[in-house]
Structure formats: structure tokens, C-alpha cells
Amino acid sequence: MELSDNDMEYEGDIRVYLSHHYDGTGRSEIGTDALAVQAHSPTMLLGTSYSSPRFEFTAIHEFGHALGLMHAHQHPEANIPWDKEKTYELYRQKFGWSRAQVDLNVFPLPRDASRTYAAYDRHSVMHYEISNEYTLGDWKQTENPHISAADIAFIRRIYP
Ligand SMILES: [Zn+2]
Known part of the structure; x- marks a missing residue:
């Protein structure tokens, strides 16, 4: 099956939603649990901006969850x-x-x-x-x- 541009946008197994509106928190599906998430929904939320001193910790910590x-x-x-x-x-x-x-x-x-x-x-x-x-x-x-x-x-x- 040929994927449309719109489908390809959601092709990744890990789909990250970046938003600074979540007071510095983050969450992620654990490992392959991400495969059960609906195709158009994020599997990870990083609730910090790039400029936050906690961005690196949050990103590494949540990717740790994504790795299981x-x-x-x-x-x-x-x-x-x-x-x-x-x-x-x-x-x-x-x-x-x-x-x-x-x-x-x-x-x-x-x-x-x-x-x-x-x-x-x-x-x-x-x-x-x-x-x-x-x-x-x-x-x-x-x-x-x-x-x-x-x-x-x-x-x-x-x-x-
Ligand atoms: Zn955690």
C-alpha cells in the first residue's frame, strides 16, 4: 500500500508531543506498549521547552521509558x-x-x-x-x- 504524505507523518513507533504547557512533566509509553497507541496519538509527551534546564533530563528519562x-x-x-x-x-x-x-x-x-x-x-x-x-x-x-x-x-x- 502506498502511504500518503499525511500517513507518513504518523509513521514512527515513538511519536513525541512537545509542549511547554505541561509544567515540566513528561510521560511515555513503556517500550512496545507504544505499538498499541492509536496511530495519530503521541506515545510520549515532553512538557518542557528546549530552553528549560530540565529539558535534557526529561527527554533522556522519557526515552528511557520508551526503551522499556x-x-x-x-x-x-x-x-x-x-x-x-x-x-x-x-x-x-x-x-x-x-x-x-x-x-x-x-x-x-x-x-x-x-x-x-x-x-x-x-x-x-x-x-x-x-x-x-x-x-x-x-x-x-x-x-x-x-x-x-x-x-x-x-x-x-x-x-x-
Ligand atoms: Zn518516568
Whole structure:
């Protein structure tokens, strides 16, 4: 079948929607989940402008999801001492997230036999910044704007 110019515009498996109207957030389908998205819909949202200091982090982080990576801070062995009630409240205030959205994107996920795991890496680009106010005691992690050595090793392992 011959593709029209209009169809070719939507040919990519990863379709990025760039908009600065999303307060610096981003989202992406995880790996091949993108193939189930309707042809004319984006599979990734980058809610930052090119000039934002967070653009590089957001783009690398969301492309990590597109390559199939989950969040490092949700690793089953992350053992982050979350102040859960405070975290629900802070994400509700900051992004309007429901408790279910926080469970899905922030707190640890149970180990899943169908997934491949590396060791927990708090320096991964797939780790959220977590300030002290979200945790009990003295635990925090800054945002890592670059791909960590462990990120590179893991990507090499899953894409040999
Ligand atoms: Zn993410």
C-alpha cells in the first residue's frame, strides 16, 4: 500500500508531543506498549521547552521509558524510607495526582517475573528527585540529568 504524505507523518513507533504547557512533566509509553497507541496519538509527551534546564533530563528519562525502562525509585529493593501520607499530599498539591497515580509512578512496585532487573541505582536517570520532606529521617536524592554508568550497562544488557 502506498502511504500518503499525511500517513507518513504518523509513521514512527515513538511519536513525541512537545509542549511547554505541561509544567515540566513528561510521560511515555513503556517500550512496545507504544505499538498499541492509536496511530495519530503521541506515545510520549515532553512538557518542557528546549530552553528549560530540565529539558535534557526529561527527554533522556522519557526515552528511557520508551526503551522499556521503569523508574529506578520504584525498584522492589529501593528501600526508600517514604513518608507515604506526606508524599501523596505533596504530589496532589504539585501535580494534582491521585493516590493511584502516586502508587503507579512513585512507590515501589512488586517484583514481576516477566521483567528484567538490574541492581537498584539511585543515580539512574530513571530515578526521581526525592527531597527530604518526602522521606522519614535523613534520606534524599537529587535529580540525575545524565545517564549513569549502571544505566548504560543495563541498556547494553537488554539490547545486546
Ligand atoms: Zn518516568
